[in-house]
Amino acid sequence: MAPDFREPHHLPKHRAGAPGPPPGLPRQRRGTTPQMRGRYPDHDVLARAGHWDAATRRLVLDRVENPPPIRFFDAREASTLAAFCDTVCAQEAEPRIPVLAYVDDKLHGGRLDGYQHAGMPDDREVWRRVARGLDDAAREHGLDSFAALPADVRREIVGAFADGDLSGGVWDHMPPDKAWGVVTRSVLAAFYSHPWAWNEIGFGGPAYPQGYARMGVGQREGWEGDEAFEVDPVGDVLERGAE
Amino acid sequence: MSLQTRLKGAVGPPDNDSRHLLDPHARGIPGRAAMRTFDDADEVDLLIVGCGAGGAVLAQRLARAGWRIVVLEKGPFFDPDSDWVSDEEGARSLYWTENRVIGGEDPVELGQNNSGVGVGGTMLHYAGYTPRFHPSDFETHTRDGVGADWPLSYWELKAHYERVEAELPVAGQDWPWGDPHSYPHSAHPVGGAAERAQDGARAVGIEMRVGPVGIPSGTFGNRPHCIYRGFCIQGCKVNAKASPLVTHVPDAIAHGVEIRADSMATRVEVDERGRCTGVTYVKGGRERFQRAAVVAVAGYSIETPRLLLNSTSRRFPKGLANGEDQVGRYVMVQGAPHVAARFPDLMRMYKGPPPQISSEQFYETDERRGFARGFSIQTVGPLPIGWAGHVLADGHWGEALREYMRDYNHWTTLGMLCELLPRAENRVTLAGELDLNGMPIARLDYTQCDNDRKNIAYAKSKLYEIWEAAGAQDTLEIDRYAHLVGGCRMGTSPEESVVDRDHRAWEVPNLLVADTSAMPTQGSANPALTTMALSSRLADRLVAKAAPSASATGAVAVRRAVAAA
């Protein structure tokens, strides 16, 4: 086990195939992160909101406090796609960032991304077809909805989607790699525009009008939390028990 | 110590007061309330479509020479205090997000990565690098047998580079590449992430210099100092980063230009003799027509060709100035892959402007590399959503995505700008789909050539060399493009270009193209400074031919000036 995060052993390319977050990942102590884990247990961006300009504060706090209602997708699509978003973002437990709510809001408002590959449908139609494609895949596993599948089967299907390895049904008229590009673009934007995710990764957030003064290697502002490596007691016991 | 070094930061441009016209306590443009307005029926001397890098500089220069000017701008007249946020996702209002179709073998993803909208144009959300082109860029055909020669040389543009550098102003170390030069402002401090990159580059014999960026080092008139918060691409709420909104629009308004925001030009109209009469546009849902003696189109490399292609008439059935089927061709993008590297220490690459250091050591052709032309290397500082795109592009989602994201602060990122060559089949055409105004949307087809692929592959291998030398513990890679150039290029004959060396359409004597789309090649430099310098030169050429035209006969003099230029 690495003594801290200076070494790269925890990185996916260095621990091939190991599922789940790496050992040493602390529980969050201040503020919220998705699933309450994070590298910066005392870093709470939202505690800085009083230092932000009014326009930014309004937007970001509204994002956290008032996730938009689902209006674009129907109930079936919404449950399938929420499970899809959570699989892509590895959100298997609460607290979750309500990723699909932000995606739905964007599609409902017609705020698209400004381009469409020739031969591909409109992004809104891409999302609906992806929902159908995922449910078709679930039926091959004997269940009616992607959302009802166990996590490992969902991951297997999403893995095939990411690799462009889906065919038949909706995929015959929509190349999976292009569809993957369309949907992940919105998923990532929704997840990483959320302050809970900023807490998890140690991002300083808006920082206007204050700005940053300590930019050198290893430096941080007084209010920025530091990185921590921590032995999670439960995980530690389990791990040593298993040895 | 040279005089220039001693005076760094102390001398402002003599013929542009924008920096003093700004309000020290608010970011919105103060002159807006008292802005002059013109009637649609009033034949203005010059109507410019698009208030971006090219359009705003042209307006500012010619207004000072007494021309009566209206600028139509599709986007809003932003007030950075209330309209912009210090937030990645919240910056969408700055991007051109109306639909466009992309095709070809190597399609170029548009939207937030390529073009902006609003008074100030794409520079509202450009990164802020402001390098010059090299002298070789103007004659790649003669020197290297690829691309095209420009109908003008670097030396004709040099004085305008200097002028614009003083207006932005540009900060950076003395520049050893191309035509060696220095900058009016001294270099900014470098953040930890860029320092690491610089160390790695040095270790493999690559020199990187600080800058050049369009961010004053210090205050500049009423423009405050940069606060290093890293949101340049999301719009600078500080007014530190240069964009026409703060560098040219205030002075233009003070000299009588009307900037008509929220106005989308849909057609350039012509009379039976084939001369422009003005522009049809939509404002507030209503179609209107503004008369003008001369029309300059400056809507950037997709919208400029789109507008001309849509301006069909009996005389120009294939689109305005498109008799030779040249409009929309030779659109270029730069190959801009990033390679990110991981280190033990925290570097927090979100701090400081994304543009920090760059190298043009590989800019020129070196036959040993096996391809023509070259590339430059620059730092970039992706914010969390951008970083997530990098991680995903490297093939990670789920837990792996989350872990690479948690590792964000350990990473630093370098990017390249590879000069991809102009090709006739890389072009803008009109797609079948219509926008809300009933105007066909644009389609951009793009396919790389063999030289392009070799350039990108070689440049990437250099980045890996840098990171290896720096001791990187892990790397991530993303393939991408940057910038748009060309589409209505200037040249020496109507068979292979749309406009002449004075930006005038071969087929329409009072139609100008005054933006990045007029450029025949792109080098491996970011294009905004060159776009501005070209407009500055164009204005000089027009003024030299015309008497100031505040009188009723002004339009006649202007028309004559354009025809004679």
Ligand SMILES: Cc1cc2nc3c(=O)[nH]c(=O)nc-3n(C[C@H](O)[C@H](O)[C@H](O)COP(=O)(O)OP(=O)(O)OC[C@H]3O[C@@H](n4cnc5c(N)ncnc54)[C@H](O)[C@@H]3O)c2cc1C
């Ligand atoms: C994310 C990003 C980063 C960049 N970084 C850099 C950088 O670091 N350095 C650099 O040099 N360049 C950079 N660029 C590119 C640079 O900003 C552009 O090359 C430059 O602004 C183009 O100038 P232009 O005058 O041709 O067009 P623009 O500045 O785009 O201006 C065109 C204007 O015309 C308007 N318009 C278009 N069509 C119409 C119409 N029909 N009616 C009315 N108005 C219309 C548009 O809304 C726009 O405001 C970057 C671009 C992006 C997107």
Ligand code: SF4
């Ligand atoms: S880093 Fe500086 S130039 Fe960039 S947005 Fe912030 S204040 Fe403006």
